[in-house]
Amino acid sequence: MSKSSTKKSKSFTLTENSTGNSFELPVLEGSVGPRVIDVRNLYAETGCFTYDPGYTSTGSCESTITYIDGEDGVLLYRGYPIQDLAGKCDYPEICYLLLYGELPTELQKSKFEDNITHHTMLHEQISTFYRGFRRDSHPMAIMCGVVGALSAFYHDSLDIADPSHRMIASYRMIAKIPTIAAQAYKYSIGQPFIAPRNDLSYSENFLHMMFATPAESYEVSQTLAKAMDRILILHADHEQNASTSTVRLAGSSGANPFACIAAGIASLWGPAHGGANEAVLNMLEEIGHIDNIPKFIKKAKHKEDPFRLMGFGHRVYKNFDPRAKIMQQTCHEVLEELGIKDEPLLDLAMELERIALEDDYFIEKKLYPNVDFYSGIIFKAMGIPVSMFTVLFAVARNVGWIAQWNEMVEDPSQRIGRPRQLYLGETERTFVELKKRK
Ligand code: SDX
16 A cells, blocks of 8 residues: 655744743644644653543544545545545445555456455354344444454464455455344344355345345345445545544554454444444434424533434534435435335434524534434335444444554554553552551
Protein backbone atom coordinates (compact mmCIF):
# COMPACT_ATOMS: atom_id res chain seq x y z
CA MET A 1 0.00 0.00 0.00
CA SER A 2 1.69 3.21 -1.18
CA LYS A 3 1.84 5.89 1.45
CA SER A 4 2.19 9.58 0.61
CA SER A 5 4.81 10.93 2.98
CA THR A 6 3.73 13.52 5.51
CA LYS A 7 5.28 16.88 4.73
CA LYS A 8 6.79 18.94 7.55
CA SER A 9 5.43 22.45 7.24
CA LYS A 10 5.70 25.41 9.65
CA SER A 11 5.69 24.80 13.40
CA PHE A 12 3.78 26.05 16.44
CA THR A 13 5.58 27.70 19.32
CA LEU A 14 4.24 26.76 22.74
CA THR A 15 5.16 29.28 25.45
CA GLU A 16 4.72 28.57 29.15
CA ASN A 17 3.54 31.91 30.53
CA SER A 18 4.82 31.30 34.08
CA THR A 19 8.42 30.64 32.98
CA GLY A 20 8.50 32.20 29.52
CA ASN A 21 9.97 28.93 28.21
CA SER A 22 9.05 28.24 24.56
CA PHE A 23 8.85 24.94 22.74
CA GLU A 24 8.75 24.40 19.00
CA LEU A 25 6.16 21.86 17.90
CA PRO A 26 6.46 20.66 14.29
CA VAL A 27 3.32 20.81 12.11
CA LEU A 28 2.76 17.93 9.70
CA GLU A 29 0.65 18.18 6.57
CA GLY A 30 -1.15 15.26 4.91
CA SER A 31 -2.30 15.07 1.29
CA VAL A 32 -5.61 16.68 2.30
CA GLY A 33 -7.39 17.65 5.52
CA PRO A 34 -6.36 19.40 8.73
CA ARG A 35 -2.65 19.75 9.55
CA VAL A 36 -1.47 18.06 12.76
CA ILE A 37 0.73 19.38 15.53
CA ASP A 38 3.31 16.69 16.26
CA VAL A 39 3.32 16.34 20.07
CA ARG A 40 5.32 13.12 20.24
CA ASN A 41 8.15 14.89 22.11
CA LEU A 42 5.92 17.19 24.16
CA TYR A 43 6.20 15.20 27.42
CA ALA A 44 9.96 14.77 27.08
CA GLU A 45 10.40 18.51 26.48
CA THR A 46 7.72 20.01 28.75
CA GLY A 47 6.82 17.31 31.29
CA CYS A 48 3.19 17.80 30.19
CA PHE A 49 0.72 15.45 28.52
CA THR A 50 -1.92 16.62 26.08
CA TYR A 51 -5.49 16.15 27.32
CA ASP A 52 -8.25 15.20 24.86
CA PRO A 53 -10.89 12.76 26.27
CA GLY A 54 -12.98 11.49 23.36
CA TYR A 55 -10.13 12.44 21.01
CA THR A 56 -12.04 15.36 19.45
CA SER A 57 -8.77 17.00 18.34
CA THR A 58 -6.36 14.08 18.21
CA GLY A 59 -4.93 12.18 15.25
CA SER A 60 -3.91 8.67 16.33
CA CYS A 61 -2.06 7.51 13.22
CA GLU A 62 -1.10 8.15 9.63
CA SER A 63 -3.40 6.45 7.15
CA THR A 64 -4.01 6.32 3.41
CA ILE A 65 -7.26 4.34 3.49
CA THR A 66 -10.27 6.63 4.12
CA TYR A 67 -10.65 10.39 4.16
CA ILE A 68 -13.63 12.23 5.68
CA ASP A 69 -14.38 15.94 5.46
CA GLY A 70 -17.05 16.66 8.07
CA GLU A 71 -17.85 20.19 6.86
CA ASP A 72 -18.34 19.27 3.21
CA GLY A 73 -19.77 15.79 3.76
CA VAL A 74 -16.94 14.09 1.85
CA LEU A 75 -16.12 10.37 2.22
CA LEU A 76 -13.33 8.89 0.08
CA TYR A 77 -12.15 5.27 0.08
CA ARG A 78 -8.57 5.40 -1.25
CA GLY A 79 -9.45 8.71 -2.92
CA TYR A 80 -12.68 7.60 -4.61
CA PRO A 81 -15.92 9.39 -3.55
CA ILE A 82 -18.40 7.07 -1.85
CA GLN A 83 -21.12 8.24 -4.25
CA ASP A 84 -19.16 6.80 -7.23
CA LEU A 85 -18.24 3.57 -5.47
CA ALA A 86 -21.71 2.84 -4.03
CA GLY A 87 -23.32 3.17 -7.44
CA LYS A 88 -20.72 1.45 -9.63
CA CYS A 89 -18.91 -1.24 -7.60
CA ASP A 90 -19.79 -4.38 -5.74
CA TYR A 91 -18.59 -5.15 -2.24
CA PRO A 92 -15.72 -7.52 -3.17
CA GLU A 93 -14.33 -4.71 -5.39
CA ILE A 94 -14.40 -2.36 -2.39
CA CYS A 95 -12.72 -5.01 -0.23
CA TYR A 96 -9.90 -5.22 -2.78
CA LEU A 97 -9.67 -1.40 -2.95
CA LEU A 98 -9.49 -1.00 0.83
CA LEU A 99 -6.96 -3.83 1.21
CA TYR A 100 -4.66 -3.05 -1.71
CA GLY A 101 -5.23 0.69 -2.34
CA GLU A 102 -6.31 0.35 -5.99
CA LEU A 103 -9.48 -0.75 -7.78
CA PRO A 104 -8.91 -4.26 -9.18
CA THR A 105 -8.63 -5.15 -12.85
CA GLU A 106 -11.15 -7.73 -14.04
CA LEU A 107 -8.55 -10.48 -13.61
CA GLN A 108 -7.54 -9.26 -10.13
CA LYS A 109 -11.18 -9.05 -9.10
CA SER A 110 -12.04 -12.53 -10.28
CA LYS A 111 -8.96 -14.05 -8.56
CA PHE A 112 -9.77 -12.15 -5.34
CA GLU A 113 -13.41 -13.24 -5.39
CA ASP A 114 -12.42 -16.84 -6.10
CA ASN A 115 -10.04 -16.78 -3.12
CA ILE A 116 -12.67 -15.31 -0.82
CA THR A 117 -15.34 -17.74 -2.07
CA HIS A 118 -13.15 -20.72 -1.21
CA HIS A 119 -12.74 -19.60 2.41
CA THR A 120 -16.43 -19.07 3.26
CA MET A 121 -16.87 -22.42 5.02
CA LEU A 122 -16.31 -22.71 8.78
CA HIS A 123 -14.49 -25.52 10.59
CA GLU A 124 -17.27 -27.99 11.51
CA GLN A 125 -16.33 -27.79 15.20
CA ILE A 126 -17.05 -24.05 15.24
CA SER A 127 -20.72 -24.80 14.76
CA THR A 128 -20.72 -26.40 18.22
CA PHE A 129 -19.78 -23.00 19.70
CA TYR A 130 -23.27 -21.72 18.96
CA ARG A 131 -24.83 -24.50 21.01
CA GLY A 132 -23.25 -23.00 24.14
CA PHE A 133 -25.35 -19.82 23.77
CA ARG A 134 -28.98 -19.43 24.84
CA ARG A 135 -31.27 -19.25 21.80
CA ASP A 136 -32.29 -15.73 22.82
CA SER A 137 -28.68 -14.46 23.03
CA HIS A 138 -28.14 -11.18 21.19
CA PRO A 139 -26.40 -12.10 17.90
CA MET A 140 -23.67 -9.53 18.61
CA ALA A 141 -22.76 -11.51 21.74
CA ILE A 142 -22.42 -14.60 19.56
CA MET A 143 -20.34 -12.67 17.00
CA CYS A 144 -17.91 -11.50 19.69
CA GLY A 145 -17.52 -15.06 20.95
CA VAL A 146 -17.25 -16.95 17.68
CA VAL A 147 -14.98 -14.45 15.89
CA GLY A 148 -12.64 -14.32 18.88
CA ALA A 149 -12.54 -18.13 18.88
CA LEU A 150 -11.34 -18.30 15.26
CA SER A 151 -7.77 -17.87 16.51
CA ALA A 152 -8.18 -21.29 18.19
CA PHE A 153 -8.65 -22.86 14.75
CA TYR A 154 -6.27 -21.07 12.42
CA HIS A 155 -2.79 -21.50 13.91
CA ASP A 156 -1.26 -21.17 10.42
CA SER A 157 -2.15 -17.47 10.18
CA LEU A 158 -1.34 -16.00 13.57
CA ASP A 159 2.21 -14.74 12.98
CA ILE A 160 1.36 -11.10 12.33
CA ALA A 161 4.95 -10.34 11.32
CA ASP A 162 4.53 -12.66 8.33
CA PRO A 163 2.73 -10.85 5.43
CA SER A 164 1.45 -14.17 4.07
CA HIS A 165 -0.12 -14.98 7.46
CA ARG A 166 -1.69 -11.50 7.59
CA MET A 167 -3.18 -11.90 4.13
CA ILE A 168 -4.61 -15.40 4.69
CA ALA A 169 -6.08 -14.23 8.01
CA SER A 170 -7.54 -11.18 6.21
CA TYR A 171 -9.10 -13.32 3.49
CA ARG A 172 -10.47 -15.76 6.07
CA MET A 173 -12.07 -12.94 8.08
CA ILE A 174 -13.67 -11.35 4.99
CA ALA A 175 -14.88 -14.73 3.73
CA LYS A 176 -16.16 -16.20 6.98
CA ILE A 177 -17.86 -13.29 8.73
CA PRO A 178 -21.08 -13.57 6.64
CA THR A 179 -21.18 -17.32 7.40
CA ILE A 180 -20.73 -16.66 11.12
CA ALA A 181 -23.39 -13.91 11.05
CA ALA A 182 -25.91 -16.04 9.16
CA GLN A 183 -25.31 -18.94 11.55
CA ALA A 184 -25.89 -16.61 14.53
CA TYR A 185 -29.26 -15.72 12.99
CA LYS A 186 -30.21 -19.30 12.15
CA TYR A 187 -29.26 -20.41 15.67
CA SER A 188 -31.48 -17.68 17.19
CA ILE A 189 -34.53 -18.93 15.26
CA GLY A 190 -33.78 -22.63 15.74
CA GLN A 191 -33.26 -23.35 12.06
CA PRO A 192 -30.39 -25.48 10.65
CA PHE A 193 -27.30 -23.73 9.36
CA ILE A 194 -27.19 -23.25 5.58
CA ALA A 195 -23.79 -23.89 4.01
CA PRO A 196 -22.22 -21.21 1.81
CA ARG A 197 -22.43 -21.78 -1.96
CA ASN A 198 -19.55 -21.13 -4.33
CA ASP A 199 -21.82 -20.23 -7.23
CA LEU A 200 -23.25 -17.14 -5.49
CA SER A 201 -21.83 -13.61 -5.12
CA TYR A 202 -20.81 -12.34 -1.69
CA SER A 203 -24.13 -10.64 -0.98
CA GLU A 204 -26.24 -13.36 -2.63
CA ASN A 205 -24.42 -15.96 -0.53
CA PHE A 206 -25.05 -14.01 2.67
CA LEU A 207 -28.77 -13.65 1.97
CA HIS A 208 -28.96 -17.32 0.95
CA MET A 209 -27.35 -18.46 4.22
CA MET A 210 -29.70 -16.14 6.13
CA PHE A 211 -33.01 -17.06 4.51
CA ALA A 212 -32.75 -20.42 2.70
CA THR A 213 -34.01 -23.58 4.42
CA PRO A 214 -33.41 -27.26 3.60
CA ALA A 215 -37.15 -27.69 3.09
CA GLU A 216 -37.35 -25.91 -0.24
CA SER A 217 -35.24 -24.18 -2.88
CA TYR A 218 -34.57 -20.48 -2.24
CA GLU A 219 -33.98 -17.95 -4.99
CA VAL A 220 -32.05 -14.87 -3.83
CA SER A 221 -33.79 -11.66 -4.90
CA GLN A 222 -31.46 -9.60 -7.10
CA THR A 223 -33.08 -6.47 -5.69
CA LEU A 224 -32.14 -7.46 -2.17
CA ALA A 225 -28.67 -8.65 -3.20
CA LYS A 226 -27.99 -5.30 -4.89
CA ALA A 227 -29.30 -3.39 -1.88
CA MET A 228 -27.23 -5.52 0.51
CA ASP A 229 -24.12 -4.92 -1.60
CA ARG A 230 -24.65 -1.15 -1.53
CA ILE A 231 -25.26 -1.16 2.23
CA LEU A 232 -22.09 -3.21 2.82
CA ILE A 233 -20.13 -0.70 0.70
CA LEU A 234 -21.52 2.31 2.60
CA HIS A 235 -20.51 0.78 5.95
CA ALA A 236 -17.13 -0.68 4.88
CA ASP A 237 -14.75 1.84 6.44
CA HIS A 238 -14.85 5.21 8.15
CA GLU A 239 -11.40 6.46 9.21
CA GLN A 240 -10.54 6.19 12.93
CA ASN A 241 -14.03 5.66 14.42
CA ALA A 242 -14.44 4.02 17.83
CA SER A 243 -14.43 0.39 16.67
CA THR A 244 -11.57 0.89 14.20
CA SER A 245 -9.54 2.62 16.91
CA THR A 246 -10.34 -0.35 19.17
CA VAL A 247 -9.02 -2.76 16.55
CA ARG A 248 -5.85 -0.68 16.13
CA LEU A 249 -5.26 -0.41 19.87
CA ALA A 250 -5.80 -4.15 20.38
CA GLY A 251 -3.54 -4.88 17.40
CA SER A 252 -0.80 -2.54 18.68
CA SER A 253 0.00 -5.07 21.41
CA GLY A 254 0.57 -7.75 18.76
CA ALA A 255 -2.75 -9.53 19.38
CA ASN A 256 -3.85 -11.83 16.57
CA PRO A 257 -6.25 -10.42 13.93
CA PHE A 258 -9.22 -12.54 15.00
CA ALA A 259 -8.96 -11.25 18.58
CA CYS A 260 -8.65 -7.67 17.26
CA ILE A 261 -11.73 -7.98 15.07
CA ALA A 262 -13.67 -9.46 18.03
CA ALA A 263 -12.69 -6.33 20.00
CA GLY A 264 -13.93 -4.16 17.13
CA ILE A 265 -17.26 -6.01 17.12
CA ALA A 266 -17.62 -5.41 20.85
CA SER A 267 -17.02 -1.68 20.43
CA LEU A 268 -19.35 -1.39 17.43
CA TRP A 269 -22.17 -2.93 19.50
CA GLY A 270 -22.61 0.25 21.56
CA PRO A 271 -25.77 2.31 20.79
CA ALA A 272 -23.66 5.45 20.33
CA HIS A 273 -21.85 3.66 17.48
CA GLY A 274 -22.96 0.75 15.31
CA GLY A 275 -25.72 -0.23 17.74
CA ALA A 276 -27.55 2.94 16.67
CA ASN A 277 -29.23 1.27 13.67
CA GLU A 278 -31.02 -1.14 16.02
CA ALA A 279 -31.74 1.76 18.41
CA VAL A 280 -33.27 3.86 15.58
CA LEU A 281 -35.82 1.16 14.79
CA ASN A 282 -36.67 0.72 18.46
CA MET A 283 -36.99 4.51 18.79
CA LEU A 284 -39.27 4.82 15.73
CA GLU A 285 -41.46 2.01 17.07
CA GLU A 286 -41.57 3.76 20.47
CA ILE A 287 -42.56 7.08 18.85
CA GLY A 288 -45.22 5.12 17.00
CA HIS A 289 -47.05 8.01 15.36
CA ILE A 290 -46.20 11.34 13.76
CA ASP A 291 -48.26 13.10 16.46
CA ASN A 292 -45.78 11.89 19.09
CA ILE A 293 -42.72 13.37 17.36
CA PRO A 294 -42.76 16.75 19.21
CA LYS A 295 -42.70 14.95 22.57
CA PHE A 296 -39.58 12.98 21.62
CA ILE A 297 -37.87 16.01 20.04
CA LYS A 298 -38.43 17.79 23.36
CA LYS A 299 -36.92 14.86 25.27
CA ALA A 300 -33.90 14.82 22.93
CA LYS A 301 -33.31 18.52 23.63
CA HIS A 302 -33.71 18.28 27.38
CA LYS A 303 -30.29 18.61 29.07
CA GLU A 304 -31.12 16.27 31.96
CA ASP A 305 -32.89 13.70 29.78
CA PRO A 306 -30.44 11.01 28.58
CA PHE A 307 -32.69 10.33 25.55
CA ARG A 308 -31.02 11.15 22.25
CA LEU A 309 -32.47 11.07 18.77
CA MET A 310 -30.86 7.86 17.56
CA GLY A 311 -29.47 8.04 14.04
CA PHE A 312 -28.80 11.76 14.46
CA GLY A 313 -25.51 13.53 15.02
CA HIS A 314 -21.92 12.66 14.27
CA ARG A 315 -18.53 13.50 15.68
CA VAL A 316 -17.19 14.43 12.24
CA TYR A 317 -20.09 15.21 9.88
CA LYS A 318 -21.50 18.65 10.73
CA ASN A 319 -23.59 19.31 7.62
CA PHE A 320 -24.66 15.93 6.35
CA ASP A 321 -23.48 12.31 6.27
CA PRO A 322 -23.08 11.44 2.57
CA ARG A 323 -23.94 7.85 3.38
CA ALA A 324 -27.28 8.87 4.90
CA LYS A 325 -28.31 10.54 1.64
CA ILE A 326 -27.49 7.41 -0.38
CA MET A 327 -29.16 5.26 2.27
CA GLN A 328 -32.36 7.33 2.09
CA GLN A 329 -32.43 6.97 -1.69
CA THR A 330 -31.76 3.21 -1.37
CA CYS A 331 -34.59 3.01 1.15
CA HIS A 332 -37.09 4.42 -1.34
CA GLU A 333 -35.75 2.16 -4.13
CA VAL A 334 -35.91 -1.03 -2.03
CA LEU A 335 -39.42 -0.32 -0.71
CA GLU A 336 -40.62 0.48 -4.23
CA GLU A 337 -38.96 -2.59 -5.77
CA LEU A 338 -40.44 -4.74 -3.00
CA GLY A 339 -43.84 -3.21 -3.70
CA ILE A 340 -44.06 -1.81 -0.16
CA LYS A 341 -46.28 1.18 -0.83
CA ASP A 342 -46.68 2.72 2.59
CA GLU A 343 -44.13 1.88 5.24
CA PRO A 344 -45.30 3.84 8.32
CA LEU A 345 -41.80 3.76 9.81
CA LEU A 346 -40.37 5.43 6.70
CA ASP A 347 -43.07 8.11 6.76
CA LEU A 348 -42.36 8.59 10.46
CA ALA A 349 -38.57 8.77 9.88
CA MET A 350 -38.93 11.32 7.09
CA GLU A 351 -41.27 13.49 9.17
CA LEU A 352 -38.92 13.20 12.17
CA GLU A 353 -36.00 14.26 9.93
CA ARG A 354 -38.02 17.18 8.54
CA ILE A 355 -39.07 18.47 11.97
CA ALA A 356 -35.62 18.00 13.52
CA LEU A 357 -33.82 19.77 10.67
CA GLU A 358 -36.10 22.79 11.13
CA ASP A 359 -35.50 22.91 14.89
CA ASP A 360 -32.99 25.49 16.18
CA TYR A 361 -31.46 23.00 18.67
CA PHE A 362 -30.52 20.55 15.92
CA ILE A 363 -29.44 23.33 13.57
CA GLU A 364 -27.25 25.00 16.21
CA LYS A 365 -25.67 21.70 17.32
CA LYS A 366 -25.28 20.61 13.67
CA LEU A 367 -27.17 17.35 14.17
CA TYR A 368 -28.15 15.60 10.94
CA PRO A 369 -29.22 12.06 10.08
CA ASN A 370 -26.22 9.72 10.02
CA VAL A 371 -25.65 6.40 8.27
CA ASP A 372 -27.78 4.58 10.85
CA PHE A 373 -30.94 6.64 10.45
CA TYR A 374 -32.37 4.88 7.40
CA SER A 375 -30.49 1.59 7.34
CA GLY A 376 -32.83 -0.08 9.82
CA ILE A 377 -35.89 0.65 7.68
CA ILE A 378 -34.22 -1.02 4.70
CA PHE A 379 -33.14 -4.00 6.80
CA LYS A 380 -36.69 -4.39 8.13
CA ALA A 381 -38.08 -4.29 4.58
CA MET A 382 -35.53 -6.98 3.64
CA GLY A 383 -36.90 -9.23 6.39
CA ILE A 384 -33.89 -8.87 8.65
CA PRO A 385 -34.75 -8.87 12.39
CA VAL A 386 -33.79 -5.80 14.42
CA SER A 387 -31.32 -7.78 16.54
CA MET A 388 -29.30 -8.51 13.38
CA PHE A 389 -28.94 -4.87 12.27
CA THR A 390 -25.65 -4.22 14.05
CA VAL A 391 -24.39 -7.64 12.99
CA LEU A 392 -24.78 -6.49 9.38
CA PHE A 393 -22.83 -3.35 10.20
CA ALA A 394 -20.06 -5.60 11.61
CA VAL A 395 -20.11 -7.79 8.47
CA ALA A 396 -19.58 -4.66 6.36
CA ARG A 397 -17.05 -2.90 8.60
CA ASN A 398 -14.95 -6.04 9.01
CA VAL A 399 -12.98 -5.25 5.82
CA GLY A 400 -12.29 -1.71 7.06
CA TRP A 401 -11.03 -3.06 10.36
CA ILE A 402 -8.85 -5.60 8.50
CA ALA A 403 -7.40 -2.96 6.13
CA GLN A 404 -6.66 -0.58 9.02
CA TRP A 405 -5.14 -3.41 11.09
CA ASN A 406 -2.83 -4.39 8.20
CA GLU A 407 -1.84 -0.74 7.72
CA MET A 408 -1.01 -0.44 11.41
CA VAL A 409 1.08 -3.65 11.52
CA GLU A 410 2.97 -2.58 8.39
CA ASP A 411 3.64 0.94 9.73
CA PRO A 412 7.36 1.07 10.67
CA SER A 413 6.65 3.77 13.27
CA GLN A 414 3.96 1.63 14.92
CA ARG A 415 4.32 1.22 18.71
CA ILE A 416 2.01 -0.18 21.38
CA GLY A 417 -0.79 2.31 22.06
CA ARG A 418 -0.50 3.49 25.65
CA PRO A 419 -2.35 6.77 26.47
CA ARG A 420 -1.68 8.59 29.75
CA GLN A 421 -4.13 10.49 32.02
CA LEU A 422 -4.87 13.51 34.18
CA TYR A 423 -4.80 11.92 37.65
CA LEU A 424 -7.29 13.39 40.16
CA GLY A 425 -7.13 10.64 42.78
CA GLU A 426 -5.52 10.52 46.24
CA THR A 427 -1.87 11.40 46.54
CA GLU A 428 0.30 8.98 48.54
CA ARG A 429 -1.02 8.29 52.06
CA THR A 430 -0.13 6.01 55.00
CA PHE A 431 -1.59 2.49 55.07
CA VAL A 432 -3.87 1.70 58.07
CA GLU A 433 -4.15 -1.91 59.35
CA LEU A 434 -7.64 -3.40 59.17
CA LYS A 435 -8.03 -3.54 63.01
CA LYS A 436 -7.14 0.14 63.35
CA ARG A 437 -9.58 1.44 60.72
CA LYS A 438 -12.51 3.33 62.19
C1 SDX B 1 -21.72 5.77 13.85
O1 SDX B 1 -17.24 7.84 14.19
C2 SDX B 1 -17.82 7.36 13.19
O2 SDX B 1 -17.41 7.54 12.04
C3 SDX B 1 -19.01 6.47 13.50
C4 SDX B 1 -19.77 5.93 12.29
C5 SDX B 1 -18.93 4.97 11.49
O3 SDX B 1 -19.23 4.79 10.31
O4 SDX B 1 -18.04 4.31 12.09
O5 SDX B 1 -20.17 6.99 11.46
C6 SDX B 1 -21.00 5.13 12.72
O6 SDX B 1 -21.44 5.46 14.97
C7 SDX B 1 -22.72 6.85 13.57
C8 SDX B 1 -23.30 7.49 14.88
C9 SDX B 1 -24.44 6.56 15.36
N1 SDX B 1 -24.88 7.00 16.72
C10 SDX B 1 -26.09 7.56 16.89
O7 SDX B 1 -26.88 7.83 15.99
C11 SDX B 1 -26.43 7.81 18.37
C12 SDX B 1 -26.97 9.22 18.55
N2 SDX B 1 -25.90 10.20 18.33
C13 SDX B 1 -25.15 10.66 19.45
O8 SDX B 1 -24.98 9.78 20.49
C14 SDX B 1 -23.95 11.51 19.06
O9 SDX B 1 -24.37 12.40 18.11
C15 SDX B 1 -22.69 10.83 18.57
C16 SDX B 1 -22.24 9.76 19.50
C17 SDX B 1 -22.93 10.23 17.23
C18 SDX B 1 -21.60 11.88 18.46
O10 SDX B 1 -21.27 12.26 19.74
P1 SDX B 1 -20.25 13.46 20.01
O11 SDX B 1 -19.50 13.84 18.79
O12 SDX B 1 -19.47 13.13 21.23
O13 SDX B 1 -21.20 14.68 20.25
P2 SDX B 1 -21.74 15.05 21.67
O14 SDX B 1 -22.32 13.83 22.30
O15 SDX B 1 -20.68 15.81 22.38
O16 SDX B 1 -22.95 16.01 21.27
C19 SDX B 1 -22.73 17.37 21.09
C20 SDX B 1 -24.02 18.02 21.56
C21 SDX B 1 -24.40 17.60 22.99
O17 SDX B 1 -25.13 18.64 23.56
P3 SDX B 1 -24.35 19.65 24.60
O18 SDX B 1 -23.69 18.77 25.65
O19 SDX B 1 -23.32 20.38 23.74
O20 SDX B 1 -25.42 20.55 25.13
O21 SDX B 1 -25.12 17.58 20.73
C22 SDX B 1 -26.05 16.85 21.52
C23 SDX B 1 -25.34 16.45 22.78
O22 SDX B 1 -26.27 16.31 23.85
N3 SDX B 1 -26.41 15.68 20.73
C24 SDX B 1 -27.64 15.22 20.61
C25 SDX B 1 -27.52 14.12 19.75
N4 SDX B 1 -26.25 13.94 19.39
C26 SDX B 1 -25.57 14.92 20.01
N5 SDX B 1 -28.83 15.61 21.13
C27 SDX B 1 -29.92 14.87 20.78
N6 SDX B 1 -29.88 13.80 19.93
C28 SDX B 1 -28.71 13.40 19.41
N7 SDX B 1 -28.68 12.34 18.57
